[in-house]
Amino acid sequence: MTLQQFETLYSTTKDSVTKHVMAEKFDNLEEHLEKFVENIRQLGIIVSDFQPSSQTGLNQKLNFMITGLQDIEKCRQQLHDINVPLEVFEYIDQGRNPQLYTKECLERALAKNEQVKGKIDTLTKFKSLLISELGKVFPEEMAKYKAIHGDDPPS
Amino acid sequence: MTEIFSSLYGQPDSQGPSGPSALGFGSGKPQVPQNMGPMCFPHQMVDEGGPIRKPSAMNEPFYLLRELPMENELTGHTNLITHYNLEHAYNKFCGKKVKEKLSNFLPELPGMIDSPGIQTPVCNNSFSPLTGVMLTGFRLHTGPLPEQYRLMHIQPPKKKNKHKHKHHRPQDPLPPETPSDSDHKKKKKKKDDDPDRKKKKKDKKKKKVNWSCYTLCMKIHVTNGLVL
Numbered sequence: 001m002t003l004q005q006f007e008t009l010y011s012t013t014k015d016s017v018t019k020h021v022m023a024e025k026f027d028n029l030e031e032h033l034e035k036f037v038e039n040i041r042q043l044g045i046i047v048s049d050f051q052p053s054s055q056t057g058l059n060q061k062l063n064f065m066i067t068g069l070q071d072i073e074k075c076r077q078q079l080h081d082i083n084v085p086l087e088v089f090e091y092i093d094q095g096r097n098p099q100l101y102t103k104e105c106l107e108r109a110l111a112k113n114e115q116v117k118g119k120i121d122t123l124t125k126f127k128s129l130l131i132s133e134l135g136k137v138f139p140e141e142m143a144k145y146k147a148i149h150g151d152d153p154p155s
Numbered sequence: 156m157t158e159i160f161s162s163l164y165g166q167p168d169s170q171g172p173s174g175p176s177a178l179g180f181g182s183g184k185p186q187v188p189q190n191m192g193p194m195c196f197p198h199q200m201v202d203e204g205g206p207i208r209k210p211s212a213m214n215e216p217f218y219l220l221r222e223l224p225m226e227n228e229l230t231g232h233t234n235l236i237t238h239y240n241l242e243h244a245y246n247k248f249c250g251k252k253v254k255e256k257l258s259n260f261l262p263e264l265p266g267m268i269d270s271p272g273i274q275t276p277v278c279n280n281s282f283s284p285l286t287g288v289m290l291t292g293f294r295l296h297t298g299p300l301p302e303q304y305r306l307m308h309i310q311p312p313k314k315k316n317k318h319k320h321k322h323h324r325p326q327d328p329l330p331p332e333t334p335s336d337s338d339h340k341k342k343k344k345k346k347d348d349d350p351d352r353k354k355k356k357k358d359k360k361k362k363k364v365n366w367s368c369y370t371l372c373m374k375i376h377v378t379n380g381l382v383l
Contacts, residue, residue, distance in 0.1 A: 041265045048305070050295045059290050070282045093272040097260045103248040109235065110245075116231025144216050149223060 029075040036068035 001009075043061040046054050088098045135142040229238065236245050254260075256269045285293075299305070 037264060044266075047295065047300070049299045050297055052297055055294065058293060058295070059285075062290070062293060063284050066282050066284050073282065092257060095257045095269040095271050097254055097257055099248060099253050099260060100255070102244070103253050106236070106241070106245050106249055113231055113235050120230060120232045141217075145220075148216075148220070 025075070025078045029072070029079065032068065032071045032075055036065070036072065039064045039068055 039061055043058070043065065046058050046061065050058075085101070088101050091098050091101050131142065229235075236242060258264070258269050261268065
């Protein structure tokens with residue numbers, strides 16, 4: 001096995017291991033969240049038509065809610081390196097799909113990329129045009145300039 | 156430091172006028188020290204307190220001609236989405252239509268989640284279990300919830316496929332533990348309708364019984380009349 005092959009194999013295995021570890025952390029958090037949501041739902045059922053015999057069950061559910069929040073709090077330590085943009089929470093608070101934020105980010109990035117590419121292309125064309133025109137008017141000076149900075153690549 | 160400064164701009168005692176011009180500002184042009192060659196500037200002058208005059212500005216054929224900046228490989232000229240291997244993500248989010256509502260992202264989450272949030276979440280509090288004294292505040296009144304709070308935990312009816320809207324789908328068998336689903340509303344409606352229906356049925360039955368009794372009585376009277 002050559003060095004390059006070893007490096008590629010190492011990088012791919014490292015990526016897969018990190019993905020697996022991250023997936024486990026997310027699965028753990030997801031499991032806790034699902035249990036918490038289920039507990040809340042059952043609490044809502046009890047409250048919707050309350051009977052005196054349901055009081056102990058209600059108290060139990062309330063304490064489960066607190067332990068659920070404690071478990072979710074513990075999951076936070078495993079995911080301290082995950083950063084979520086604050087704007088995503090604004091979307092969620094408005095009841096909107098957070099994937100729309102990702103979509104809008106990508107669209108904005110592409111639009112800005114195209115805008116900057118246009119500027120670069122325009123300035124490159126301007127530079128080559130300016131050098132050619134200056135070469136017609138000041139041939140000696142432009143020859144010195146090209147000697148210093150080298151010939152510019154054709155636009 | 157002063158020795159270097161004076162050597163650059165000439166001796167203050169012997170050469171040039173006194174005052175600011177000794178520093179080279181009065182003449183407008185700096186005086187090149189005669190001891191040193193045109194291309195050689197001591198490195199110390201650049202290090203101590205910053206360069207006074209850059210060599211390129213003075214010695215190149217073009218005034219203020221500087222070196223070109225280092226070319227960055229990654230600029231806006233390249234397609235950054237391709238560069239960072241985000242084509243799949245771009246096609247996934249921007250190629251297809253992403254649904255607007257939060258319930259489309261979390262279809263399994265119960266409750267009305269599409270409405271905007273009212274309260275900001277409270278953070279940075281410790282979680283301690285509720286004691287017996289605290290739980291006394293959670294003693295509820297018996298009976299069903301008032302009508303204004305009843306439908307809060309019920310999900311909005313999901314839109315069915317357009318092609319199949321004409322056909323009535325038979326209702327799926329309701330699981331016993333899911334009263335908070337959309338079927339809950341139907342169940343509640345049924346429950347609400349049932350006593351009404353029963354009452355109506357009872358009323359109808361009563362009416363029928365009364366009418367049948369009346370007709371019997373009439374018959375009896377008629378027969379008695381006839382007999383008599």
